[in-house]
Amino acid sequence: MNLKSYPCLIKNDYLDYEFYSEGPNGRIKKAVRFTRMTHEEPIFYNLGFGDVSQETDLIDDNIVSNNDDRDIVLATVAKTVIDFTNIHGNHYVFATGSTSSRTRLYQMGISGLWEEISKDFKVLGFVKGDWQPFQKNVNYEAFLVKRK
Amino acid sequence: MPAVKKIIKESGFYSNGVVSDKVKDRGNDPYFVKKTEEAKEFLLKNPLPEHLKK
Numbered sequence: 039m040n041l042k043s044y045p046c047l048i049k050n051d052y053l054d055y056e057f058y059s060e061g062p063n064g065r066i067k068k069a070v071r072f073t074r075m076t077h078e079e080p081i082f083y084n085l086g087f088g089d090v091s092q093e094t095d096l097i098d099d100n101i102v103s104n105n106d107d108r109d110i111v112l113a114t115v116a117k118t119v120i121d122f123t124n125i126h127g128n129h130y131v132f133a134t135g136s137t138s139s140r141t142r143l144y145q146m147g148i149s150g151l152w153e154e155i156s157k158d159f160k161v162l163g164f165v166k167g168d169w170q171p172f173q174k175n176v177n178y179e180a181f182l183v184k185r186k
Numbered sequence: 187m188p189a190v191k192k193i194i195k196e197s198g199f200y201s202n203g204v205v206s207d208k209v210k211d212r213g214n215d216p217y218f219v220k221k222t223e224e225a226k227e228f229l230l231k232n233p234l235p236e237h238l239k240k
Contacts, residue, residue, distance in 0.1 A: 049209035056209050071212045073222040075229065080239055084225040086218040095210065097217035121203050130234070132225050136217075162238060169234055180228060 041113035041154050048118075052125040055118040056090070061105025066090075068111065069097060070118045075132065083126075085133040085183075087115055099136050112147040116155060123185045134180040142177060149174040160184045 044057040055070040067090040075082045088097035105111075119131055135141035145163070148155060152174060155161065162169050163178030172181070212218055 046203045047206040047209045048203040049211060050205050050207065054209050054212050055203070069210075069212055069215075071215070071218045073213065073218060075222060075226050080234070082225075082229060084222045086212075086215075086221045088217055097212070097215050099217055117203070132229065134225070134228070136221070162234070164228075164232055167232070169232070169238055171238075180225075180232075182234065 041116070041151060042110050043114040043117050044110060046114060046118060046121075048121060052122055055121070057114050059103055059105045059107055059111055061103075061107050063103055063105050066101070066103045066105060067092070068103075068114075070115055072118075072122050072126070072131070081127070081129040082182075083122075083129055083131050085115070085119070085131050087133070088136075108143065108147055109151060112144070112151060113154075116151075116159070119183060120158065120185070128185045131183045132180065133183065138179070141179060144181065145176070145178050148172065148181070158186060160186055 044059065046055050046057045048055050053072050057068055059066045059068055069088060069090050071086040072083045073086060075084050088099060089101035089103055090096070091098035091101065123129065133144065135144055148161060160183070161172035162182040163172045163176060164180040165176055165178045169182065
């Protein structure tokens with residue numbers, strides 16, 4: 039996957055990742071966390087992603103960063119999935135936004151970068167009660183991602 | 187003591203990561219805990235059908 043991304047710091051267990059978004063709103067720390075959800079095959083992990091509050095060092099869902107770098111951020115998160123699955127195995131990774139508008143943002147991002155993303159990932163989307171292979175221009179509620 | 191431990195170089199992949207002991211363990215971050223619980227509930231209600239498991 040040949041996309042511009044931010045350099046990333048990785049915790050030594052490859053479950054936590056940090057990077058900085060750079061743009062008109064300054065330098066914003068972002069974190070990605072993979073949390074195991076199931077213990078029987080197939081194994082699912084949740085991909086958590088958010089902005090880190092400068093005050094509390096916790097994830098603050100109310101931060102709206104708007105750094106005009108959606109594709110770079112998405113590519114950076116995609117690369118954390120690559121690093122994570124390299125170490126922990128090719129498991130399903132579940133992702134959804136904290137709001138429907140954020141999920142839509144992820145969907146637009148995946149659509150925009152689909153040619154590159156689809157080289158390395160199988161992506162499923164959940165819509166109208168069903169999981170289906172990802173298609174552009176469909177407003178999904180959630181995503182499941184797996185390395186090819 | 188340097189914060190950077192090693193640089194990942196994976197041939198064939200595109201990692202741009204640096205392993206660091208400065209990265210925080212966010213397993214107990216309230217937001218991530220909440221999101222994981224919601225994700226579990228979502229998958230319980232909406233499991234992946236067999237024909238899509240490959």
